[in-house]
Amino acid sequence: SKGDVHLASKVKIKKAQQSVIAYYKDRKLIPAPKRGEIVRQIGDALRQKIKVLGSLVSLEMGKIFVEGVGEVQEYVDVCDYAVGLSRMIGGPILPSERPGHALIEQWNPVGLVGVITAFNFPVAVYGWNSAIAMICGNACLWKGAPTTSLVSVAVTKIIAKVLEDNKLPGAICSLVCGGADIGTAMAKDERMDLLSFTGSTKVGKQVALMVQERFGRSLLELGGNNAIIVFEDADLNLVIPSALFASVGTAGQRCTTARRLFLHESIHDEVVAKLAKAYAQVRIGDPWDSDTLYGPLHTKEAVKMFLDAVEQAKQQGGSVVCGGKVINRPGNYVEPTIVTGLPHNAPIVHTETFAPILYVLKFKEEEEVFAWNNEVKQGLSSSIFTKDLGRIFRWLGPKGSDCGIVNVNIPTSGAEIGGAFGGEKHTGGGRESGSDSWKLYMRRSTCTINYSKDLPLAQGIKFQ
Template sequence: MRMFGGARGLRMQRTCFSTTSAVRTTSVTLKALGLDSYNLGVYNGVWGGNGDVVESVNPATGEVIGAVQQSNGSDLDQTLQQATKAAKVWREVPAPKRGEIVRQMRNALFEKIEPLGKLVALEMGKILPEGIGEVQEYIDIADYAVGLSRMLNGKVIPSERSGHMMMEVWNPLGVVGVISAFNFPVAVYGWNSAVSMVCGNAVVWKGAPSTSLTSVAITKILAEVLERNSLPGAICSLATGGADIGEGIAKDKRVNLVSFTGSTNVGRKVALTVQERFGKCLLELGGNNAIIVHNDADIDLAVRSILFAAVGTAGQRCTTTRRLFLHEEIHDTFIERLQKAYGQIKIGNPLESGILCGPLHTKSAVDAFEQGIADVKKQGGKILYGGNALRNLPGNFVQPTITSISHDAPVVHREIFAPILHTIKYANIEEAIEWNNEVGQGLSSSLFTTSPEKMFNWIGPSGSDCGIVNVNIPTNGAEIGGAFGGEKETGGGRESGSTSWQQYMRRQTCTINYSGMLPLAQGIKFE
């Protein structure tokens, strides 16, 4: 065990691990998922790929895990051709039977949950329990989608004309393009694909190039289910690649809906490109999430919640807590307890038991972390804990960091995808809510209080302006039954539960005249 010093004498631990053991784990994991050191990254009923070969690197060690032959423009065109054909077959399968196929996919994923979770840890860098938990998210949303396949209900609408019936009907869109990010290389695709499939759509997936092995592994599992049921494999197509492939999906009229998860800057470009051709777009973009801890809060509960919300996935969740507003009466005591909690965090090999914080995904993320720390100091802030990149270690490790800074400092309004938590003192709840809402992003937010009055004000029209508004739980995540997404620069999209399924279908208002007469609406006579 090696120890690394933090600010004010606090210490964090990092567990050393054997390179030989890591190589062995990688080999066993790839073999269990039907992967090799070299893999094809295009699937549209057959496997192929003519683009660049991209290596996946373990962010904890810097070692190459494997390589994937990405798609090029020709591969994408062929994949969209096959997906369009497959969609015409899939849409004619009754929705409950589509649900049965998704149920089989769910079971196939469950059988591989351990190696899939390990692959996520190896390739993305999140700790193993989170990697397995991410695969479980896909399994859970598949369960949800199976039930949904029998509840894709329209509605009957009263007609003002005698002998007429009005109703609302939902039909498949056709092809859904899913562009997912590195930080959730399984779950985001699962949210989209499981629901989209029971709605009757074919799906074309482009994951992050740096997590292409995970994309290939998931697609292999789904393809086997489709082939076993004599269905076109292109229902679940894969086109790995970089920005050019994402741009191709956004521009192509054959893609009826583009679901994009990523940064606000890129999401803005995707939205404009899709809108230019009058396509549909579902955006899950940046988050700059805040927790407010009032003076009547359960402090033990709040400290535990904030620790995971700010440090989990090494701060690389869109729902990571990045701002912490503390009432002035509890501020000093709370900071002291939070620093002690941070001192117990083990950082290191995400596959090791007891590790709570793995590496950042890339070297550039470490650079962004260091730039964020420098900006805090330039803008009048202080580092209360951490603040260092651990560049003497293999991999992309940094210290989870606590700052003290003004609520309106520019660095506080910028999402830095790293474990930096900005703490701010406030005097009254109205002030804290105003500061919560002043940033451009609007994904997730939480208030810790025991006051029913403050709880209901928080979730009301004068409260948080975020898409996810919590009380006495952290900002991270949401149960699959609720819609996930946010407002403002977060993009306005919704995934997972509630009525999110409606985004993957086209709504039709139908009027049937069975009267033999031709009365016009609004009493208009035309004779």
Template sequence: MDFGSRPELRFLEDLGLQATNQGCYGGGEWRAGGKSVSSLSPASNQPIATVIEGSLEDYERSLKACESARESWMLTPAPKRGEIVRQIGDAFRKNLENLGRLISLEMGKILVEGIGEVQEVIDMCDFAVGLSRQLSGLILPSERPNHMMMEVWNPLGIVGVITAFNFPCAVLGWNACIALVCGNCVVWKGAPTTPLVSIATTKIIAGVLERNGLPGAIFTCICGGAEIGEAIAKDSRIPLVSFTGSSKVGQIVQCHVNSRFGKCLLELSGNNAIVVMDDADLSLAVRSVLFAAVGTAGQRCTTCRRLFVHQAIYKDFIEKLVTAYGQLKVGDPLKHDSLVGPLHSSQSKQAFEQGLEAIASQGGKFLTGGVGTTTSPGENYVTPSIVEISHDADVVKEELFGPLLYVFQFKTLDEAIAMNNSVPQGLSSSIFTKSHETIFKWIGPTGSDCGIVNVNIPTNGAEIGGAFGGEKATGGGREAGSDSWKQYMHRATCTINYGKTLPLAQGINFN
């Protein structure tokens, strides 16, 4: 396999990738003794390069090195840690387009989304740099004379990060940028099907550590399968595990981490809905639903999977939406005119097709796409589908990872809210309306039960400044902005007696 003879792959050399790559970076060196796997392009199912995965022995060696680097990084002043993260952001800026192209090549999302994912990491670095000078606790009044109370925030030590294929770079950035400025070493396992993105991302970060004379063990990357993820979940040396993936696997991870009294940050399944009221701006709503439903070929956790349209505008709105679907260009994600790329793997396509059959068997009526509309075998492209079905159907309660949109009618806002909240998941939701009364009910205590509650924007495309995450079967975790940093540190309530007597709280006299 020669990148030089394949012009479309030459950018991989600029990222430091080779035809065969070591898939474990631990203790500042690349060394892996696991099995060899091929990274496949979703657009063709053809191999891009080979990766030697890390073994459990590699994991143990890497964790020991990480432990040895932990204390020095914890004692590095937070603004100095922020300076390192600033340099990491600059390194990603230099590799913005090439890394974005690799994400499109290996994950399958269209090029603008691949580049946008790298930009998200850059934005997180900028956010974390500012945060490094604001990791502040409270000063609290004491009821005892000559006493002062304060909150002190200290690093956890090591943070484990397990990410999914659909955002093979950005979700690492959400966690690692914050974890690093908070004083933690990071141990990362990316998705087994996107190892090249994991390696390229790690090379960028490792280069910054090396140029600053810092231990490479501050950041560890191990490519591998479920056995590496299980090792991270069970490892008592890792106080916090951030896991992104399905609710089913998330429950297993949570059980392992909880059994050793660790902390878990879960970002799991979404079954997101958009509500379109009869006073909505229909043009804005159609464009938003289109992007929310088919962006990343429906493989975002924030993808819109359920659409509730007021009965007064239902027919007109659905006609406009079906027309918009007819204008979608499904094709090679690296071509600039493609709006929808392939599903990530042949297994993803098979699961999508089986899902369409289940929908048909439960009375679904396809308005676009449907069973038998996918492309030829050997490729992972599918036709974005719209289906009318009862909102009580079993398939509606589950997340089918692909460009599938269920559509329903409703009469009242209360009915729409009830349907929005009727599924096990609770990640993202959105409503389109011009009514202030409707808006404030939607975002209030009897409105949407999701962690992300939008108005007049899609369910996807979240900014990094706000905390990202959801409720119920979505796991309850929060990543990225706001005060999410507190999850990566532990709080110590400190009371200082600067007097010469020992008064006790609650007026207790122990003399």
């Protein structure tokens, strides 16, 4: 099958932004619970198309069908979450030190939210942003990845129909298709009140500088170099499937993919043997086949990146336990790969390669391995496997993981929408989806109301 998508020019993006801004002025006056009702309908519309959209995700991105459907389910779930949130957003009433005064926080829509998403989650990441942005009263302008434009068009048409059925213009959630020049135009445009960018750290740094130069607001979800740490007391019945899912799922093309596996020296050989056996049983094939667990990489460039990383790992002292080669079949298929024997600070270990390569590293002490987890520039997701209660709370505390996602006895990937998603350091510091992430999509005003007949000053100052 084949589809054609027309890419936007800078002139078209300016017109799109003008349309979105025009419609936003009316939308921000709609009460939040009414906005929530519209988002609820969007969730229902996505539910009705979930298998079709999941299939389209598999076609364009290459992830297996069940993961494609699961990604659309994330958008549905965050719509449900946003509906409840639409009746809960608000600021506190604070105690004023002055008699006859009220001190409150008022939250208002930030305005126009630009959303730039990556190829690996062409539906879910836009869902995290748009559902929350909409109940906060904002309008959205979305630029999906150029290689998943059909998915972007399909999702936008579903949303537009719901908006139009509610006597609202579909342009409230507009779409532009294009490359880096369109992203640059969005980042530099002062009318873009918030720009949410998901992608590489290298590009994210450029986006952040462009947005900051105009004193705009950015939300960055960038790279991850995530680690699983397995201690000697770990339940290996949990470790093996967790490491497999985290490293092989989506063919290693998640930002939360496990790329480093630290094993205590006492269990290293046993876990490597069991994991290699599990890797050998991974069913590789057509993403649309219900029996397939592992599909192709997204592009031919990704295959080259995989091969280069494997070669670098060998040159730096690593041993390929399994995988390491291109699979001889049509498509961008490579073998899921395990590499052992590298030091924790090898250059390739500190490089995020968006491919199914797992570096297995040996450690002795808790303190050293916690430091090794934190020594990479990225700070997205992390996980330990242990039964030691003291160790668990040290891991969660100030001397533990420095990541935005800190797990215990579960893998690095598979985050729930109820929690804030994002990371520290070169991951960008942004947070999306649950918890109080909604605050990024609104502006806060601290309001003081004098309902007395006097005019006392704060801090007891007398000015007479």
